[in-house]
Amino acid sequence: MAEITRDVLIVGAGAAGLTAANDLRKAGLSVAVLEARDRVGGRLWTDVIDGAMLELGGQWVSPDQDALKDTIDELGLETYSRYREGDSVYVGPDGQVHRFTGEMFPVSPETERVIAEITERLDAMVAQIDPDRPWEHPQAKEWDSVTWDAWLRQQTDDDEAVRNLAFATGSAMLTKPTHTFSLLQSLLMAASAGSYSNLVDADFILDKRVAGGLQQVPILLAERLGDDVLLNQPVRTLEWGADGVTATTDELTVRARYAILAHAPVLYDRISFVPPLPRRQHQMHQHLSMGFVIKVHAVYETPFWREQGLSGTAFSPYELAHEAYDNTNHGDDRGTLVGFVSDQNADDLFALTDEERRERILDSLSHYYGSEAKNPVVYYESDWGTEEWTRGAYAASFDMGGLHRYGADLRTPVGPIHFACSDLAGAGFQHVDGAIRMGHLVASNIVESTRDAGETAEVG
Numbered sequence: 001m002a003e004i005t006r007d008v009l010i011v012g013a014g015a016a017g018l019t020a021a022n023d024l025r026k027a028g029l030s031v032a033v034l035e036a037r038d039r040v041g042g043r044l045w046t047d048v049i050d051g052a053m054l055e056l057g058g059q060w061v062s063p064d065q066d067a068l069k070d071t072i073d074e075l076g077l078e079t080y081s082r083y084r085e086g087d088s089v090y091v092g093p094d095g096q097v098h099r100f101t102g103e104m105f106p107v108s109p110e111t112e113r114v115i116a117e118i119t120e121r122l123d124a125m126v127a128q129i130d131p132d133r134p135w136e137h138p139q140a141k142e143w144d145s146v147t148w149d150a151w152l153r154q155q156t157d158d159d160e161a162v163r164n165l166a167f168a169t170g171s172a173m174l175t176k177p178t179h180t181f182s183l184l185q186s187l188l189m190a191a192s193a194g195s196y197s198n199l200v201d202a203d204f205i206l207d208k209r210v211a212g213g214l215q216q217v218p219i220l221l222a223e224r225l226g227d228d229v230l231l232n233q234p235v236r237t238l239e240w241g242a243d244g245v246t247a248t249t250d251e252l253t254v255r256a257r258y259a260i261l262a263h264a265p266v267l268y269d270r271i272s273f274v275p276p277l278p279r280r281q282h283q284m285h286q287h288l289s290m291g292f293v294i295k296v297h298a299v300y301e302t303p304f305w306r307e308q309g310l311s312g313t314a315f316s317p318y319e320l321a322h323e324a325y326d327n328t329n330h331g332d333d334r335g336t337l338v339g340f341v342s343d344q345n346a347d348d349l350f351a352l353t354d355e356e357r358r359e360r361i362l363d364s365l366s367h368y369y370g371s372e373a374k375n376p377v378v379y380y381e382s383d384w385g386t387e388e389w390t391r392g393a394y395a396a397s398f399d400m401g402g403l404h405r406y407g408a409d410l411r412t413p414v415g416p417i418h419f420a421c422s423d424l425a426g427a428g429f430q431h432v433d434g435a436i437r438m439g440h441l442v443a444s445n446i447v448e449s450t451r452d453a454g455e456t457a458e459v460g
């Protein structure tokens with residue numbers, strides 16, 4: 001078995017791992033990035049399916065995502081705005097289609113009043129939350145002991161208001177049923193994007209895309225590292241102690257002073273740690289789980305909805321595809337819609353045949369855009385649940401009560417092992433921005449440790 005030695009070994013060539021590796025290199029430390037897949041990018045994957053370029057994973061960039069925006073600028077990539085001219089569409093509880101503009105769904109005046117009032121309450125609560133330390137809030141335990149759904153239902157008995165408020169952090173973000181995570185987890189999700197209002201504002205949260213695809217970020221970061229990124233190298237064993245770490249893949253042994261685990265926390269237990277991780281990590285990691293969403297891509301000869309004065313933006317907590325957008329590529333004559341089917345709806349659909357599932361999803365899209373939506377020229381479902389090295393989408397979050405109980409130790413290193421991933425981030429939580437922030441943070445912590453230990457490292 002081949003052996004290499006580096007200052008730092010990084011497990012995972014996603015945005016977090018590659019950011020950390022580049023920072024460490026700039027600081028004068030040697031690195032090896034071990035990636036299980038045959039490609040870099042992890043949950044960033046721009047691919048061509050039946051002749052259509054599709055963003056199978058993460059794609060949107062919002063104005064508050066400074067870490068991601070800085071990386072995009074630094075790599076010389078171009079961004080463009082999501083198409084948003086015209087009316088949005090909302091399907092109500094009776095199946096009626098309503099066109100609207102602005103952020104508020106076209107609901108009854110009373111439901112609108114309730115939504116506005118609770119949104120204001122939520123914004124005030126979110127403003128008190130430090131996304132990097134939500135567990136420090138004086139009411140953290142209380143807010144982590146009530147489910148998001150139960151809290152909303154304590155505020156109002158208006159079911160349509162509850163469903164519309166719930167889905168912003170539920171189906172649309174954490175992609176878990178709203179009875180499975182807490183109010184505190186929901187507030188963290190909102191705080192990580194600046195406010196609850198930001199989160200429900202599609203023009204904010206889904207603002208820009210990168211021309212040519214967001215996977216270029218990891219691809220270009222990896223190019224800078226050259227041969228130090230090693231593909232098809234799932235790390236099976238990590239021995240660790242005061243002297244450093246030794247990672248073993250099927251073909252390689254890598255020795256280093258530090259390791260960074262830069263992947264979803266649900267995959268920590270794919271690695272055999274020798275000695276085992278401490279009790280706290282063993283317990284904590286069992287309370288983190290992936291959400292689940294199917295990202296559906298439908299490409300048409302033309303963006304036909306634009307001719308009807310529609311922006312492509314569509315929402316309904318009553319539809320299988322609870323949200324959908326115009327996702328036409330930059331400079332493309334064809335039109336692309338992207339829709340999302342989350343949590344239990346996604347479970348239910350995977351019990352069907354491929355044909356039945358496609359029919360149900362396209363039927364749901366047709367409720368927003370008309371029957372033309374039923375006949376795409378290219379159709380594809382991103383199913384990250386079957387991806388061995390991800391296991392869900394978009395990301396991991398704590399189940400009920402886990403955030404206040406374990407959150408403070410989420411990013412605490414264990415000896416020479418550090419942890420970096422979007423799923424551990426405060427600002428940018430569950431987003432590429434958070435992955436990049438975590439990469440920078442962990443790299444700077446390691447550089448500092450090498451300085452404290454009197455080892456050589458230059459500032460990058």
Ligand SMILES: Cc1cc2nc3c(=O)[nH]c(=O)nc-3n(C[C@H](O)[C@H](O)[C@H](O)COP(=O)(O)OP(=O)(O)OC[C@H]3O[C@@H](n4cnc5c(N)ncnc54)[C@H](O)[C@@H]3O)c2cc1C
Pocket residue numbers: 011012013014015016017034035036037040041042043044056057058059060061233234235236262263264267270271295382384389390392393394395420421422423430431432433435
């Ligand atoms: C469908 C979908 C849509 C999304 N939409 C958006 C969006 O629009 N905007 C946004 O900002 N974010 C979005 N996200 C989230 C975003 O993509 C992720 O938060 C981010 O890419 C995670 O980066 P990461 O580096 O932390 O982890 P990952 O991208 O998961 O990278 C971890 C890497 O580690 C590797 N790995 C795991 N275990 C091992 C092992 N034992 N040995 C070696 N390698 C290993 C994996 O193969 C993977 O390449 C979306 C995600 C999905 C799935």
